[in-house]
Amino acid sequence: MNLISLFFLSLAMSADAFAAALGKGATLQKPRLRDALRTGVIFGCVEGLTPLIGWLVGYAALQYVEAWDHWVAFFLLLGLGLHMIYEGMKIDSSEQDKASESHSFMLLALTAVATSIDALAVGMGLAFVDVNIVLAAIMIGSATCIMVTVGVMAGRLLGRAIGRRAEVVGGVVLILIGAAIVYEHVFAA
Structure with a gap:
């Protein structure tokens, strides 16, 4: 595989993380570049590690994981999306606390894992x-870090446009990403 192919593979693997980052950026009140970089590094590290793990598992598990990886990604993203929608619909006087909670390390890491399930399968294929x-x-990992950092900052503009319900939009985006993953695996040739 040449560098150009790897470059496009990197962009493709970071696309769903970018979409999730737009939602994350929208849920934060006013994300700073530091917040965006933190999110980018978390997503980039997870997205960079999953193909390595997949590659290591490679030969033995490919036929088994390939059959259901899209469902794992879908249910993780569905759960996270529904949680975000629920939190966005709650009437909460403490918007700042909610924004900082939605940017917690554990929630970011779980979102990063959910959006990188496909990279696990790609890593297996790369074996x-x-x-x-x-x-x-x-x-x-680098492409994902950059795309997520840009996505969070771009989501900041989106957050101003849609106001308090930005978290609902972020949840819908995660659910749509999960549905797209299932559609791609189930209905695409």
């Missing part, structure tokens, strides 16, 4: 291709 898996993982 059968002549590729430098370390370089591939670094490129995927």
Whole structure:
């Protein structure tokens, strides 16, 4: 696999994380660049590690995981999305506390894991291709870090436009990402 292919693979692997980051950026009141970078690093590390894990598991588990990885991603994203919608619909006088809670490390890490399930399967597939898996993982992680950082800051503008219900939009985005993953695996050739 050449560098150009790895570059496009990296962009594809970071697309769902970017969409989730738009939602995250919208839920935060006024995310600072530091918040965006923190989110980008968390997502980038998780997204960079999952192809390595997938590659290590590779030969033995490919036929089993490939059959249901999209359902795992869907249910994780559905659960997170529904939680975000619920939190966005609650009447809460403490908006600032809610924004900082939605940016907690554990919630960010769980969201990052949910959006990187497909990278696990890609890593398994890369076990059968002549590729430098370390370089591939670094490129995927770096692209995700950059895309998520930009996504959080872009989501800040979206958050101003939609006001208090930004978390609902973020939840819907996560559910749509999960549905797209299932659609791609179930209905696409």
